[in-house]
Structures are given as C-alpha cells and as structure tokens.
Amino acid sequence: MVKELSNKIIYEDFKSKVILTDDETKILDMLILKYSIVKISDECNMSERNVSRIIKEIKRKYGNYKTIELAKLGVFTA
Secondary structure: OHHHHHHHHHHHHHHHHOOOOHHHHHHHHHHHOOOOHHHHHHHHOOOHHHHHHHHHHHHHHHHHHHHHHHHHOOOOOO
C-alpha cells in the first residue's frame, strides 16, 4: 500500500513537471495499467514499433527528470 502511494506520487510529480505529448501520456497511463505493447498498439491504432519509440522517449524524459531532481537535492551535480 505504501509503495503504491509512493509510486503514484512520483508518477503525478513526473507528469506535472515534464512535458508529455498526448500519445506519451496515453501510453504511460496504459503502461501503469500493465498493458502489453501489442495491446497498446491496438488501442492507439499505432504500430508496435511506434509504441516502442514513444516508450523509449518517455524513458529518456524520465531519466532527465530523475537527474534534475537529484541535482536539486544536492545528490548529483551535472
């Protein structure tokens, strides 16, 4: 229960601080719900390759977000 709450807080903070496209937001929400890439591609009318590219972009943005948050805490300096 605590971990789920913690993940939800991180998720909401990430979505509020990072600019995501509509497709990225939709795919991120589906990934949270444990949808497979095949199911996401069917739901969004996209190819599996395009869904994979968008997931890669979300991961890149999340990596940048984590680096900035750690720098704010003084843990990591860029």
